[in-house]
Amino acid sequence: MNRLVRIILIVGAMSGLALLGLLAWSTGNASRFAQYHDTLLLLNGVFALAMFVWVLSLTVKLARQLRRRQFGARLTARFALAFALIGVVPGALIYTLSVQFMSRSIESWFNVRVDSALEAGLNLGRAALDTQLAELEARARSMAVELNNTSDANVPLVLTRLREANGVTEAMVFTGSGRMVAFSSSMYGQLLPELPPSTVIDQLRLARGYAAAEADTPDLPGAGAGLHLRVVIPLSTPGRLESLLGAGPEPRWLQLVQPVAEQIARNANRVQEGFRDYQELALSRLGLRKLYGITLTLALLLAVFASIAVALSLSKRLVRPLLTLAAGTQAVSVGDYRPLPEPPLRDEVGQLTRSFNAMTRQLDEARRMVESNRAQLERTNVYLESVLANLSSGVIAFDEGFRVTMVNQGAQDILQADLRAVIGRPLETVEGMLAFARVVRETFAAHDAVGSERQHWQQQFEITLSHAAAEGAAPTVTLLARGTHLKVDGRGNGYLVVFDDITEVISANRTVAWGEVARRLAHEIKNPLTPIQLSAERLAMKLADRLSPEDARMLERATHTIVNQVASLKQMVDDFREYARTPPAVMEPIDFNALAADVLTLYGWDPDGGAARGGHALRLEVELDQNLPRIEGDATQLRQVLHNLLANARDAVADQGEAGVVRVTTALAQARRADGSEQPAVRLTVSDSGPGFSPQVLQRACEPYVTTKPHGTGLGLAIVRKIVDEHGGRMDIANRREGGARVSILLTRLAAPAHGLDLAAQENDNSATQ
Amino acid sequence: MMPVRVFAALLVALCLGPAAWAPAWADEPRITRIEPAVRNGGLEIDADVDITLNDQLREAAQRGVSLYFTADLVIERERWWWFDSTVVETTLTWHVAYNALTRQWRVGTGRLSLPVASLDEAMSQVRRIRGWRVADSSVFERDTRYDGRLRVRLDTSQLARPFQVNALNSSSWSLATPWAQFSFAVSEARQ
Numbered sequence: 001m002n003r004l005v006r007i008i009l010i011v012g013a014m015s016g017l018a019l020l021g022l023l024a025w026s027t028g029n030a031s032r033f034a035q036y037h038d039t040l041l042l043l044n045g046v047f048a049l050a051m052f053v054w055v056l057s058l059t060v061k062l063a064r065q066l067r068r069r070q071f072g073a074r075l076t077a078r079f080a081l082a083f084a085l086i087g088v089v090p091g092a093l094i095y096t097l098s099v100q101f102m103s104r105s106i107e108s109w110f111n112v113r114v115d116s117a118l119e120a121g122l123n124l125g126r127a128a129l130d131t132q133l134a135e136l137e138a139r140a141r142s143m144a145v146e147l148n149n150t151s152d153a154n155v156p157l158v159l160t161r162l163r164e165a166n167g168v169t170e171a172m173v174f175t176g177s178g179r180m181v182a183f184s185s186s187m188y189g190q191l192l193p194e195l196p197p198s199t200v201i202d203q204l205r206l207a208r209g210y211a212a213a214e215a216d217t218p219d220l221p222g223a224g225a226g227l228h229l230r231v232v233i234p235l236s237t238p239g240r241l242e243s244l245l246g247a248g249p250e251p252r253w254l255q256l257v258q259p260v261a262e263q264i265a266r267n268a269n270r271v272q273e274g275f276r277d278y279q280e281l282a283l284s285r286l287g288l289r290k291l292y293g294i295t296l297t298l299a300l301l302l303a304v305f306a307s308i309a310v311a312l313s314l315s316k317r318l319v320r321p322l323l324t325l326a327a328g329t330q331a332v333s334v335g336d337y338r339p340l341p342e343p344p345l346r347d348e349v350g351q352l353t354r355s356f357n358a359m360t361r362q363l364d365e366a367r368r369m370v371e372s373n374r375a376q377l378e379r380t381n382v383y384l385e386s387v388l389a390n391l392s393s394g395v396i397a398f399d400e401g402f403r404v405t406m407v408n409q410g411a412q413d414i415l416q417a418d419l420r421a422v423i424g425r426p427l428e429t430v431e432g433m434l435a436f437a438r439v440v441r442e443t444f445a446a447h448d449a450v451g452s453e454r455q456h457w458q459q460q461f462e463i464t465l466s467h468a469a470a471e472g473a474a475p476t477v478t479l480l481a482r483g484t485h486l487k488v489d490g491r492g493n494g495y496l497v498v499f500d501d502i503t504e505v506i507s508a509n510r511t512v513a514w515g516e517v518a519r520r521l522a523h524e525i526k527n528p529l530t531p532i533q534l535s536a537e538r539l540a541m542k543l544a545d546r547l548s549p550e551d552a553r554m555l556e557r558a559t560h561t562i563v564n565q566v567a568s569l570k571q572m573v574d575d576f577r578e579y580a581r582t583p584p585a586v587m588e589p590i591d592f593n594a595l596a597a598d599v600l601t602l603y604g605w606d607p608d609g610g611a612a613r614g615g616h617a618l619r620l621e622v623e624l625d626q627n628l629p630r631i632e633g634d635a636t637q638l639r640q641v642l643h644n645l646l647a648n649a650r651d652a653v654a655d656q657g658e659a660g661v662v663r664v665t666t667a668l669a670q671a672r673r674a675d676g677s678e679q680p681a682v683r684l685t686v687s688d689s690g691p692g693f694s695p696q697v698l699q700r701a702c703e704p705y706v707t708t709k710p711h712g713t714g715l716g717l718a719i720v721r722k723i724v725d726e727h728g729g730r731m732d733i734a735n736r737r738e739g740g741a742r743v744s745i746l747l748t749r750l751a752a753p754a755h756g757l758d759l760a761a762q763e764n765d766n767s768a769t770q
Numbered sequence: 771m772m773p774v775r776v777f778a779a780l781l782v783a784l785c786l787g788p789a790a791w792a793p794a795w796a797d798e799p800r801i802t803r804i805e806p807a808v809r810n811g812g813l814e815i816d817a818d819v820d821i822t823l824n825d826q827l828r829e830a831a832q833r834g835v836s837l838y839f840t841a842d843l844v845i846e847r848e849r850w851w852w853f854d855s856t857v858v859e860t861t862l863t864w865h866v867a868y869n870a871l872t873r874q875w876r877v878g879t880g881r882l883s884l885p886v887a888s889l890d891e892a893m894s895q896v897r898r899i900r901g902w903r904v905a906d907s908s909v910f911e912r913d914t915r916y917d918g919r920l921r922v923r924l925d926t927s928q929l930a931r932p933f934q935v936n937a938l939n940s941s942s943w944s945l946a947t948p949w950a951q952f953s954f955a956v957s958e959a960r961q
Binding site for chain 2: 037038122125126129197199202203212213214215227268269271272275276279280281282283284285286287288290291294
C-alpha cells in the first residue's frame with residue numbers, strides 16, 4: 001500500500017515535470033509540439049488544480065488537527081511552514097524576476113531603429129523595383145511609338161522585333177475586350193500566353209495604364225520568391241480616324257512582362273518576409289508575454305504546490321516518530337512500560353526509539369525492584385510491629401518535642417490506659433499519665449544535664465495509677481524504665497522509653513529475702529531459747545523451796561512468764577522456719593472437700609450437723625460442693641493453708657462475738673487459660689464479717705511481716721501465698737462490699753479423672769473409718 | 771417519355787437563430803443568409819456573412835500578417851434512438867495575404883489565390899459564399915429532414931503561436947460568428 005502510494009507519487013511528479021517541460025518546449029514556434037500547446041496548457045492547468053486540491057485538503061486536515069489541539073499538530077504545522085517557505089519564497093522570487101526580465105527583454109526587442117531599418121529595407125526594395133518598372137515603362141513607350149504606326153497585320157512581326165531589340169522577355173498586344181492581337185516571348189516553352197488578370201484590366205479601364213511588380217507564384221507565401229514586372233500602356237490604333245468615326249474600334253494595349261533579376265527578387269523578398277515576420281512579432285508581443293507569462297505562472301504554481309505538498313507530507317513523516325515517542329512517554333507516565341515498535345531505519349530516530357525502549361525497560365525493572373523492596377520493608381515492619389506488640393515490656397517513642405510517636409500494647413497494659421489516641425500529642429494529655437510523663441521528662445533532662453557517657457539511663461520508680469482504680473484503692477506499680485535518646489544519622493530525633501512492671505518481681509525478691517532472714521533468725525534465736533527455758537525452769541525448781549512463799553510465788557510467776565514467752569518465741573521461730581524452709585510439696589490426688597472438712601472440724605464444725613458445736617466456738621457457715629473433682633496437691637501444705645486462713649478469719653471476727661461469721665465455700669469453677677479456653681478448677685473462698693484489710697495492707701498482704709493483728713507474725717498469708725504458688729494456683733485478696741475480708745484460692749491442677757475416681761472412693765472409705 | 775430527374779432543393783426552413791435575435795450589435799459578426807441548393811448532382815451552399823474586420827485585425831493584415839478565415843459546416847440527421855449522425859462535416863478556408871513589397875492583396879481558398887485590389891475586396895470573398903459544394907446529393911435520403919449549422923471564424927490555429935495565445939483572451943482576435951442553424955430536405959422533382 002505504502003509502496004503503491006509512493007510509486008503513484010513518483011509517477012505523478014515525473015509526469016508533471018514532463019508536462020511542464022513539454023509546455024516550455026512547445027512555446028517555441030518551430031517546435032513539433034507547437035500544435036499540442038493548448039492541450040499541454042490544459043493538462044498542466046489540470047495538474048496544477050489537482051495539486052492545489054491536494055494541498056488544500058492537506059492544509060485543511062492540518063488546520064482541523066490544530067483546532068482540535070491534536071498532539072503533534074503544532075510541530076507538524078511549524079515544520080510544514082518552514083519547508084513551504086523554503087520552497088515557495090525562492091520560487092516566487094525567481095518567478096517575479098523572470099516575469100520582469102521577460103517582459104523587459106521582449107519590449108527591448110522591438111525598438112524604433114529596427115522598425116525603421118526594416119521599413120527602409122523594404123522601401124529600398126520597392127525603389128529598386130520602381131526603377132526597373134520605370135525603365136520597362138520607358139521601353140514600352142518607345143515600343144508603343146513604333147507600334148502605333150503599325151497595322152494590325154504587321155503587329156506580331158514588329159512586336160517581336162521590338163521585343164528582341166529592347167531585350168524584353170515577353171510582349172503582348174491585346175484589345176480592351178481581352179482579345180489578343182500579338183504575342184512575343186523569349187521563353188520557348190510558353191505556347192499559350194495568358195491574358196492579364198481581371199484586376200489589371202479593371203484598373204486599365206480606370207487608369208489607362210498599369211505598372212506593377214508581381215509575385216510569380218503567390219499561392220504559397222514565402223515559397224517561389226520570383227518576381228516579375230508588368231507594364232501595360234495603351235496603343236493608339238492606326239485607324240484612329242475610323243475608330244473615332246465608326247462604332248469605335250477596341251482600344252489596344254501593349255503589355256510587357258519582364259522578370260526581375262533573380263538576386264534582386266530574392267533579396268527583396270527576404271526583406272519583405274523579414275519585415276512581415278517582424279511586424280507579426282511586434283503585433284504579437286503582448287501575446288508573447290502572455291505566452292511566457294502563462295508558462296512561467298504554471299511552472300510557479302506547480303512548483304509551489306508541489307513544494308507545499310512535499311513540505312506537508314515530509315513534515316508529517318518527520319514528526320511521526322516523534323509522536324510515537326511522545327505517546328510512549330505518556331504511556332510510561334501512566335505506568336505502561338511496553339516497548340515501542342522500533343523503526344527499521346538505522347537513523348537517529350530509530351536510535352532514539354531504541355534508547356527510549358531501553359530506558360522504559362530499566363524503569364520497569366527499577367519500579368519492580370522498588371515494589372519488591374517496599375513489600376519486603378512492609379513485611380519487616382509488620383514483623384517488627386508484631387514483635388513490639390507482643391513484647392511484655394512497654395515501649396513508648398517520643399519525638400524531639402516529647403510528642404508520642406509510637407506506643408506498643410505492652411505499654412498500654414502496664415499503664416492500664418488506652419494510648420492509641422495520644423500519637424502525635426504529648427503524653428500528658430492522657431488522663432493519669434501526668435506522673436509517668438513527668439518522671440520520664442525529668443529523667444531525660446537529668447540524664448542530659450549529667451552528660452553521662454552512657455547512652456541510656458535506667459530508673460526505677462513507683463507511680464499510682466489513679467485512673468485505673470477499680471474500687472477505692474488506686475493500684476501502685478513499680479516500674480523499671482530505661483530511656484535513650486534516639487539518634488539517626490548523627491542527629492537526635494526523638495526519645496525512646498522502655499519500661500517493665502517489676503512490682504511482682506520486687507514482691508518475689510522480698511519474699512526470698514525475708515525467707516533468708518527468717519531462716520537465719522530462726523537458727524540464731526532458736527538455739528538460746530531452750531537453755532533459757534531450761535534455766536528458768538531450773539531456777540524455779542531449785543529456788544522454790546528456799547524462798548518465802550511470797551517470793552516463791554513471784555518467782556513462779558516470773559518463771560512462768562519466761563517459759564511462756566520462750567514458748568511463744570519458739571512458736572514464732574517455728575513459724576519463721578516454716579516459712580523459710582518449706583519442704584518441697586509432695587503431690588498426690590486429694591479430695592479437697594474431705595481435707596476442708598477435716599480442718600473445719602478442728603474449729604468446732606460438725607460435718608453431720610452442719611453447725612458449730614455451741615459454746616464460745618466460732619460461728620461457721622460452710623458450703624462444700626459435692627461435685628468437686630480430685631486435685632493434685634500436698635495434703636499437709638493445703639491443710640496449713642486452710643489453718644492459716646481460718647485462723648485469720650477467726651482473729652478478725654474475735655471482737656464481734658456472736659455477730660462474727662466466717663464463711664467457707666468450695667465450688668467447681670471454670671478457669672480461663674491464656675489461649676482463651678476454659679478448664680475446670682476448684683475454688684476455695686474464706687470470707688469473714690470483720691473489718692477487712694486497710695488499703696495500704698491490701699496491696700502487700702501477702703508479703704511477710706505485714707499484719708494488722710497485735711500479735712501476728714505477718715507470715716500467715718505469706719505462707720498461704722507461697723503454697724498456692726507452688727500448687728500453680730491463684731490467690732485473690734479483696735474486701736467484701738458489705739464489709740469484711742475475702743480470700744479466694746483457685747486450684748487448677750486436677751487429678752486424672754479415672755484414677756481420681758478410685759482414689760476418691762478409697763479416700764471416702766478412709767474417712768469413714770476414721 | 772423518359773422522366774428527367776432533376777433534384778431540386780426544397781428549403782424547408784431557414785432558421786437563423788442568433789442572427790435574428792441579435793440585431794442590436796451591428797458590429798457583431800453573424801450569418802445573415804444560408805441557402806442550400808442541389809445543383810449538378812451536389813449540395814451547394816450559398817451564404818451571406820456579415821463580418822467586418824476590427825482595426826486591430828486590419829492593421830495586422832496591412833502589416834503583412836496572413837489572415838485565415840474558416841467556414842465550418844456540419845449537417846446532421848436526427849436519430850431519436852441515439853446521437854444524431856453526422857452526415858457532412860467540412861470546412862472551407864480563405865487565406866488573405868498582403869505583399870508589402872508589391873503592395874498587392876491576395877485572397878484564395880486552398881492553393882488557389884487571386885490578386886485583389888484591396889482588403890475589403892478580399893473580405894467580400896469571405897462575406898459572400900457562393901456555390902460551396904459540400905457533398906454529393908446522393909448521400910442525402912429523399913424527403914428526410916437534415917439539420918445543418920454553419921459558422922465563419924478567424925482561424926487562429928494557423929497564425930503564429932503568440933497570436934494564438936493572444937486570441938485566447940483577446941476579443942479582437944477571436945472573431946467568429948455564432949453557429950447559424952438551418953434545416954432542409956431533398957425532394958425529387960419531375961420536370
